[in-house]
Amino acid sequence: MPYFGIYNACANLTEGMILSAFFIETFGGYALNSFSSHRLTAERTFRYPNEYGMQRADTFTTTVTGAGSVILTSIPKNIRIAKATIGKVIDGDFTDPQDMGRAMAPACYYTIKRHLLDFNLTIDDYDLIITGDLSKYGYSLLKDLFLEEKINIQGKVVDSGMLIYQKSQDVKAGGSGCGCIGVVLSYIIRLLTTGRLNKVLLVATGALMTPCMLAQKESIPTIAHAISLEVE
Amino acid sequence: MPYFGIYNACANLTEGMILSAFFIETFGGYALNSFSSHRLTAERTFRYPNEYGMQRADTFTTTVTGAGSVILTSIPKNIRIAKATIGKVIDGDFTDPQDMGRAMAPACYYTIKRHLLDFNLTIDDYDLIITGDLSKYGYSLLKDLFLEEKINIQGKVVDSGMLIYQKSQDVKAGGSGCGCIGVVLSYIIRLLTTGRLNKVLLVATGALMTPCMLAQKESIPTIAHAISLEVE
Numbered sequence: 001m002p003y004f005g006i007y008n009a010c011a012n013l014t015e016g017m018i019l020s021a022f023f024i025e026t027f028g029g030y031a032l033n034s035f036s037s038h039r040l041t042a043e044r045t046f047r048y049p050n051e052y053g054m055q056r057a058d059t060f061t062t063t064v065t066g067a068g069s070v071i072l073t074s075i076p077k078n079i080r081i082a083k084a085t086i087g088k089v090i091d092g093d094f095t096d097p098q099d100m101g102r103a104m105a106p107a108c109y110y111t112i113k114r115h116l117l118d119f120n121l122t123i124d125d126y127d128l129i130i131t132g133d134l135s136k137y138g139y140s141l142l143k144d145l146f147l148e149e150k151i152n153i154q155g156k157v158v159d160s161g162m163l164i165y166q167k168s169q170d171v172k173a174g175g176s177g178c179g180c181i182g183v184v185l186s187y188i189i190r191l192l193t194t195g196r197l198n199k200v201l202l203v204a205t206g207a208l209m210t211p212c213m214l215a216q217k218e219s220i221p222t223i224a225h226a227i228s229l230e231v232e
Numbered sequence: 233m234p235y236f237g238i239y240n241a242c243a244n245l246t247e248g249m250i251l252s253a254f255f256i257e258t259f260g261g262y263a264l265n266s267f268s269s270h271r272l273t274a275e276r277t278f279r280y281p282n283e284y285g286m287q288r289a290d291t292f293t294t295t296v297t298g299a300g301s302v303i304l305t306s307i308p309k310n311i312r313i314a315k316a317t318i319g320k321v322i323d324g325d326f327t328d329p330q331d332m333g334r335a336m337a338p339a340c341y342y343t344i345k346r347h348l349l350d351f352n353l354t355i356d357d358y359d360l361i362i363t364g365d366l367s368k369y370g371y372s373l374l375k376d377l378f379l380e381e382k383i384n385i386q387g388k389v390v391d392s393g394m395l396i397y398q399k400s401q402d403v404k405a406g407g408s409g410c411g412c413i414g415v416v417l418s419y420i421i422r423l424l425t426t427g428r429l430n431k432v433l434l435v436a437t438g439a440l441m442t443p444c445m446l447a448q449k450e451s452i453p454t455i456a457h458a459i460s461l462e463v464e
Contacts, residue, residue: 001320002320003319003320003455004238004247005238005241005247005440005455006238007237007239015237023254026254086234086236087234087235088235
């Protein structure tokens, strides 16, 4: 199977779905998108190996150990990708690897704003806007950014990182990782197929950092890509 | 600028150029592809930190510290990307991280063969076929694979890893990394613009491994993507 590898940290899901949708619109056929994240691997690669027993801050998000695949096809189905917005790299000058949620909020805000402007929409044109892995603190910052323009996103925008775990689980600010919005998407698809939702904007968010960058006192560049899933 | 991150190890260059060409063919405008590799970073990430002073095998390739960008546009120019072949993941059961060249040769062979079959061509339809970073041992294996079909690639296929360094430099089997074929491409472009070459097939090769996979006794999956650059 011809294969392209992609990397936009936890924004992989929507990057892959945009590229796939674009390919099959021209060439037809099928495109398979796979995504995965693993808690211990993410800790080792992006923060500290779990064995170090680092103390977790309240803003810390817990990477979802999860994987999945989305198959897209050019054959018309009940649900389609109707619109897409490719994000740009936003650096909000955040430097704390234990607070990725707030670092990603400005990129998420930019992409949603850009999407609404490009297609002349308001948030009320969507039944639900679902963000990637901002979790508690990132979501709060996103809410504040929209409130500055007198837009209240509460109830309209929900974050996968705040949905994925039970309250009883000690995950600090919530969930993160490619698997976070990916696993939640399977639930959203069910709500779309059963008619409980008709129009959803999916905004995966990614922090494009490595521990090495932070050791060099660089800040965390972030990105978000959006796709709208609409029931025909 | 809207941004997509991609990752196919040292095959990034042609992956990016295929995706970009595809985008601008539909949407017009410009697409900027950037690539880079760094010797010490690559050693640390994919083999061992340089400070460990590991003994290098003869098959060892030296990552090129190099970076560059290619701008593609939908406005007709002297040189165009005429054809492309997306590779598939090939695992030849190689496990030695000091012998990436031979590990990648089967993927390179597959992509060139697939390209020639898909477009009904022979290697003689190209002035030059330039591979990514097989270097001395990988190139030798690629030559053997083609010889099994009575095709002699000597003189027609050249490898960037064997071109990039001087003989006097102690780089063992040659060069590797995203920057290897990328930096050589700038020279190829000059040969195309000055009319010394008219039709070139560019085949970047990548080893999709991490040291962790090898510690787990996994073999090295590899890939290669091809594009043809043709003077109009």
